[in-house]
Amino acid sequence: SQQGEEDPQALSIQEGENATMNCSYKTSINNLQWYRQNSGRGLVHLILIRSNEREKHSGRLRVTLDTSKKSSSLLITASRAADTASYFCATSIQGAQKLVFGQGTRLTINP
Amino acid sequence: NAGVMQNPRHLVRRRGQEARLRCSPMKGHSHVYWYRQLPEEGLKFMVYLQKENIIDESGMPKERFSAEFPKEGPSILRIQQVVRGDSAAYFCASSPPGWADEKLFFGSGTQLSVL
Numbered sequence: 001s002q003q004g005e006e007d008p009q010a011l012s013i014q015e016g017e018n019a020t021m022n023c024s025y026k027t028s029i030n031n032l033q034w035y036r037q038n039s040g041r042g043l044v045h046l047i048l049i050r051s052n053e054r055e056k057h058s059g060r061l062r063v064t065l066d067t068s069k070k071s072s073s074l075l076i077t078a079s080r081a082a083d084t085a086s087y088f089c090a091t092s093i094q095g096a097q098k099l100v101f102g103q104g105t106r107l108t109i110n111p
Numbered sequence: 112n113a114g115v116m117q118n119p120r121h122l123v124r125r126r127g128q129e130a131r132l133r134c135s136p137m138k139g140h141s142h143v144y145w146y147r148q149l150p151e152e153g154l155k156f157m158v159y160l161q162k163e164n165i166i167d168e169s170g171m172p173k174e175r176f177s178a179e180f181p182k183e184g185p186s187i188l189r190i191q192q193v194v195r196g197d198s199a200a201y202f203c204a205s206s207p208p209g210w211a212d213e214k215l216f217f218g219s220g221t222q223l224s225v226l
Contacts (some may be wrong), residue, residue, distance in 0.1 A: 033214060042115070042202055042217035043154070065188040088153055098167060099215060100145060 136205030
């Protein structure tokens with residue numbers, strides 16, 4: 001079964017609003033990462049948060065991690081049309097040298 | 112400084128043919144990962160290779176699929192006797208030596224269509 005489960009599966013908001021996506025996972029992790037995928041393209045790394053960190057910022061992105069609840073959230077503030085994409089969380093599992101991806105959230109920013 | 116290069120970008124095969132997907136990692140990267148993505152789904156791990164070694168192939172189907180990363184040249188994902196269910200986007204990612212759970216760099220993928 002998938003290590004990462006994302007919620008919601010799809011999200012549509014107006015430009016300028018904030019977008020929040022959530023990710024839950026099952027096993028102990030080394031870190032959790034968020035990636036963006038534009039339609040028909042490869043994934044681009046956005047941000048990485050380690051298991052001993054609780055919050056991290058990068059530009060308009062804010063990521064939180066709650067290891068007790070095995071969950072993370074990605075907040076995109078002041079959304080733009082160019083933020084329209086699918087967003088995936090990926091976990092680096094302890095003892096395994098690979099990333100396990102969630103199902104993704106399809107984000108649509110309406111102008 | 113070229114990124115991860117995958118070719119071909121699109122590949123059409125008839126059932127029963129062989130598909131060969133190529134991946135050249137970023138310069139200086141010696142770790143290669145292959146993932147498969149079905150429409151509207153996330154990426155499923157297939158295999159992790161280092162030069163001349165398969166490290167983790169736990170996501171590879173037991174039959175018809177193989178992967179290699181030779182000392183010289185690109186990594187190859189080979190699918191023999193393709194079936195319609197093999198139609199998907201196949202992504203390659205790379206990371207540098209001594210990777211300690213850092214980010215992956217992805218190619219643009221190969222879209223395989225089996226007729």
